[in-house]
Every structure is written in structure tokens, then in C-alpha cells.
Amino acid sequence: MKxxxxxxxxxxxxYRVRLALNWKGLAYETAVVNLVDGGQRAASYLARNPQGLVPALEADGRILTQSPAIIEWIEETWPERPLLPADPYQRARVRAFAAAIGCDIHxxxxxxxxxxxxxDHGADQDGATAWARHWIETGFTALEVLAADAGGQGGFIFGDGPSLAEIYLLPQMFNARRFGVDLAAFPRLVAADEAARALPELAAAAPELQPDAV
Ligand SMILES: N[C@@H](CCC(=O)N[C@@H](CS)C(=O)NCC(=O)O)C(=O)O
Incomplete structure (x- = not known):
């Protein structure tokens, strides 16, 4: 499939979608939508995603949008190297962890x-950054508690390898560092981030390694 x-x-x-594609060993091309230049609002991109948000994944010419839907589609289409556990209760826990990032922080x-x-609301650059830090820290405080009780091994949050939890966590940790969040308060999240980024497939999805990185 192209x-x-x-x-x-x-x-x-x-970044989430790159992580999922890489974990499944799927080859893909990159089409850059430069968010700084407003590429997400270009007519050619709006034709793919009327929301004007990235990512969109083109699969043999068919368009998928919304990273949660894309990642679930990848998981269902290529079930090997699962990103969700088999047990429905455990699946719900992993999805809840991911949703706490995908719905409530990001x-x-x-x-x-x-x-x-x-x-429109009077914030300067520092004010906007403080806003971002606040919501990341609030979310991470709860996720640190969830992670401590999740039973993962080898640094991973659930199970002994990466799951949807790490697929959502890595990009949020990247943002946290960008916004200057003090990660010392979140040792369990830091350990999961490090364990996942030590895997070459996941390491290759890092923002700084992408062709459009500046
Ligand atoms: N819920 C959407 C959110 C997509 C989203 O917010 N994308 C951001 C980049 S991470 C974006 O395109 N932002 C463009 C903008 O804010 O103008 C998803 O998960 O795909």
C-alpha cells in the first residue's frame, strides 16, 4: 500500500503517526505541510483535511485524518507488533492514558x-508559554500517578514494550521540553520516554530527524 x-x-x-508507522515497519513518503508558513490553510491541503490541521495520511489515494483515527486504522490494518493489549480492560486503560494527552493536554x-x-487575549510570548506549561504540568501530574500503577516493565508504562501510551507520550514530552517544563517531577514518564526512544524504530521518528526539520 502506498x-x-x-x-x-x-x-x-x-510525530504520533510517524511513531506508529515506524513501529509497524511501514514505509511511507513525507509530504511537508509547513505550519509556520500557513501550509495547513492552503487550498490544496484543505482539500485533504477541511479542518486545516495535520496530519493527514494518504493510503492508496484515500485520505485519513485525525491522528487517533489514523493510528487505530494502522493498528487494525497491521495488527502485528500490537500497540494495544489483548484484554479489553487493559485496552481501555491504555486508551485512557493516550486520551489524557490527545484530548486534554495537546x-x-x-x-x-x-x-x-x-x-486576542493579551498574552505575550512568555504568557502563552506559561499557559502551555500549566496544562502540560497539570496533565502530567495525573499521568505520573497512572503510570506508577500501570504495571509496565523495562521503563514502559503498560507491558514490556511500547503501546499507544508511548506513542502519545513521546510527542508530548518533546513539547514539554520545548516549553521548559521541569520534568524532574515526572520520573515515571521520563523513564517511559527514554525506554521508547531507545528503540531505533521509534528514535527514527524524532522531529529533528525529519526532512523538513530546521
Ligand atoms: N485532533 C487532531 C489535532 C491535529 C492538530 O492539532 N494538529 C496541529 C499540529 S500538532 C496543527 O495542525 N496545527 C495547525 C494550527 O494550529 O494552525 C489530531 O490528532 O490529528
Whole structure:
């Protein structure tokens, strides 16, 4: 199947999809949508995703959007090297961990939200950064507790290898570092991030290694 990932090196949601594709060993092409230049609002991109958000994954010409839906589609299409455990209760726990990032942290520190804070709500750059840090720290405080009780091994949160939890965590840790979050308070999350990034497939998805990295 021909896969083309429309995304941006620094986008956390694009990073999630790269991690899932790499973990499954799937080859894909990269189509850069430069978020700084407004590429997400170009007519050619809006035709692929009317939301004007990356990523979009093209699979044999068919378009998929929304990273959670894309990742679940990848998981269902290529079930080997599963990112979700077999047991329904455990699957729900892993999905809850991922959703705490995907629904409750990432959207409120996203580019367009930060821009709106600066443009219309009186925040300067430091104020917008403090906003992002606040929501990441609030979310991470709960995730640290969840992770401590998740029973993972070798640094991983659930089980003894990467799951959807790490697929969501790595990009959020990247953002946390960008915004200057003090990660010392989150040793369990730091350990999971390190364990996952030690795997060559996942390491290759890092933003700084992408063709559009600046
Ligand atoms: N829920 C969507 C969110 C996508 C999203 O927020 N993408 C960001 C980059 S991480 C984006 O395109 N931002 C462009 C903007 O804010 O203008 C998903 O998971 O795919």
C-alpha cells in the first residue's frame, strides 16, 4: 500500500503517526505541510483535511485524518507488533492514558490556541508559554500517578514494550521540553520516554530527524 504522510516535523500529532508507522515497519513518503508558513490553510491541503490541521495520511489515494483515527486504522490494518493489549480492560486503560494527552493536554497548547492567546487575549510570548506549561504540568501530574500503577516493565508504562501510551507520550514530552517544563517531577514518564526512544524504530521518528526539520 502506498502511504503518504502529510505533516510537519514539529507537529506532535504528525510525530504520533510517524511513531506508529515506524513501529509497524511501514514505509511511507513525507509530504511537508509547513505550519509556520500557513501550509495547513492552503487550498490544496484543505482539500485533504477541511479542518486545516495535520496530519493527514494518504493510503492508496484515500485520505485519513485525525491522528487517533489514523493510528487505530494502522493498528487494525497491521495488527502485528500490537500497540494495544489483548484484554479489553487493559485496552481501555491504555486508551485512557493516550486520551489524557490527545484530548486534554495537546489541544489546549496547540499552535492555533497559542496564536489566539497572543492575538486576542493579551498574552505575550512568555504568557502563552506559561499557559502551555500549566496544562502540560497539570496533565502530567495525573499521568505520573497512572503510570506508577500501570504495571509496565523495562521503563514502559503498560507491558514490556511500547503501546499507544508511548506513542502519545513521546510527542508530548518533546513539547514539554520545548516549553521548559521541569520534568524532574515526572520520573515515571521520563523513564517511559527514554525506554521508547531507545528503540531505533521509534528514535527514527524524532522531529529533528525529519526532512523538513530546521
Ligand atoms: N485532533 C487532531 C489535532 C491535529 C492538530 O492539532 N494538529 C496541529 C499540529 S500538532 C496543527 O495542525 N496545527 C495547525 C494550527 O494550529 O494552525 C489530531 O490528532 O490529528
Amino acid at each position: 502511504l503518504v504522510l502529510h505533516g510537519y516535523f514539529r507537529s506532535g500529532t504528525s 489541544p489546549i497548547q496547540n499552535l492555533r490556541v497559542m496564536k489566539k492567546l497572543r492575538a
